[in-house]
Amino acid sequence: xxxxxxxxxxxxxxxxxxxxxxxxEGYNVFVSGRxxxxxxxxxxxxxxxxxxxxxxYQTSTFEQDEVCEIFADIEQNGYRVDSLVLNAAxxxxxxxxxxxxxxxxxxxxxxxxxxxxxxxxxxxxxMKENGGGSIxxxxxxxxxxxxxxxCAYCSSKSAILAMSKSFAVDWGKYGIRSNCVLPGMIKTExxxxxxxxxxxxxxNYTPIEDxxxxxxxxxxVWYFAxxxxxxxxxxxxxxxxxxxxxxxxxxxxxxxx
Numbered sequence: 001x002x003x004x005x006x007x008x009x010x011x012x013x014x015x016x017x018x019x020x021x022x023x024x025e026g027y028n029v030f031v032s033g034r035x036x037x038x039x040x041x042x043x044x045x046x047x048x049x050x051x052x053x054x055x056x057y058q059t060s061t062f063e064q065d066e067v068c069e070i071f072a073d074i075e076q077n078g079y080r081v082d083s084l085v086l087n088a089a090x091x092x093x094x095x096x097x098x099x100x101x102x103x104x105x106x107x108x109x110x111x112x113x114x115x116x117x118x119x120x121x122x123x124x125x126x127m128k129e130n131g132g133g134s135i136x137x138x139x140x141x142x143x144x145x146x147x148x149x150x151c152a153y154c155s156s157k158s159a160i161l162a163m164s165k166s167f168a169v170d171w172g173k174y175g176i177r178s179n180c181v182l183p184g185m186i187k188t189e190x191x192x193x194x195x196x197x198x199x200x201x202x203x204n205y206t207p208i209e210d211x212x213x214x215x216x217x218x219x220x221v222w223y224f225a226x227x228x229x230x231x232x233x234x235x236x237x238x239x240x241x242x243x244x245x246x247x248x249x250x251x252x253x254x255x256x257x
Contacts, residue, residue: 001029003051004074004080005083006030006081006083007030008031008032008086008116009032010029010031010039010087011041012031015031016031016183017215018138018217018221018222019044020050021053021215021221022222025044025222027052027083029046029055031054031055033059033086033088034058034059038056039057040067056071064118067118070122071122080126082133083135084123084136086120086135086138090108090110092150093153116137116160117243121204127171127174131175132174132176133165133176134225135178136178136180136181137178137181138180138181138217139164139182139236141181141243141244143158144244160180161180168233168234177224179237181220181221181224181239182236182237184212185206186211186214195236205249205250206249216239
């Protein structure tokens with residue numbers, strides 16, 4: 001097998017775990033990030049650990065030309081993208097709806113919707129030449145149930161669900177599948193550092209009394225990218241410990257320590 005994956009926001013955390021998951025399966029790996037040095041470092045680490053070709057790219061501007069240049073460079077290196085994982089996002093934290101500057105609001109949409117569209121379209125052109133491929137969006141359970149003061153983020157993540165279905169319908173005839181993974185809380189640096197005491201209450205509000213680690217998300221992405229889901233497109237997989245399944249959390253139970 002000589003397949004390739006492109007993971008946006010693949011320098012650390014969830015994105016890096018996704019890139020590693022594909023590298024374990026023998027995929028060549030392309031990662032992007034806002035910082036070129038971090039992208040190069042991540043690619044080098046993956047290449048050395050798994051013996052695959054890997055390269056990092058900087059995605060620093062909202063420009064169609066930059067996106068086109070990235071995918072052209074991948075082809076110039078002798079590869080085409082078989083799987084695209086759209087993990088990078090503008091989190092839009094603290095944007096109170098009554099006061100948020102419209103440029104900040106639209107900045108979330110530029111990255112989460114328009115930039116993802118450009119990335120997916122360029123990848124799809126390569127996949128079409130390959131005879132098929134898989135696009136996986138990392139969206140959020142916030143696409144379905146919102147959180148306070150994050151209107152742009154939540155609504156943009158909801159827009160991604162419709163965009164993914166549109167790709168599934170428009171590009172299915174080319175053998176291109178498009179699906180979404182919807183994480184809830186993930187054990188990120190905020191979790192490890194117990195910001196706002198999240199380590200001791202958020203997990204306890206899920207039915208299984210835990211939240212996702214990076215590998216949980218990576219495994220869900222791999223399912224959509226692999227032949228295990230070859231007849232699945234336009235679908236969504238929630239990885240949130242059952243948070244969306246419940247009407248209200250059981251806040252009376254004793255919290256684990």
